[in-house]
Amino acid sequence: MQTQIKKWGNSAVVRLPATMLAQLNLSVGSPVDLKTEGDRLVIEPSLNREYKLSDLLEGITPDNLHESIDWGEAVGREVAA
Structure with missing residues (x-):
């Protein structure tokens, strides 16, 4: 099936037919996952x-690590003693 990429606000969208959604x-x-495989766009159900914390x-990385944020003193039971 062929369709077109359309503009919706600042985003691009692809319309999926109801029959295709029902089939899947x-x-x-x-929720769906988007990925590329070579020059193909793949949309899969999530x-x-x-998730493991270690993973x-x-x-x-140093490139995506944000700086520590000082939220001030605890005001409730945020920190267990």
């Missing part, structure tokens, strides 16, 4: 993923 058991608002921490 998707609906408006369903899977419920479990997430491995992704932190």
Whole structure:
């Protein structure tokens, strides 16, 4: 099936036919993952993923590490003693 990329505000969108969504058991608002494979755009239903803290921490680099933020003193029970 061929379709077109359209402009919607500041974004680009691709309309998906209702029959295709139904075939994939998707609906408006369903989470999907986008990726490229070579010169192809792949749209897949998002899977419920479990993340490990160690895997997430491995992704932190000096380039994407933000500075520490001083939020002030605790005002409630934010910090357990």
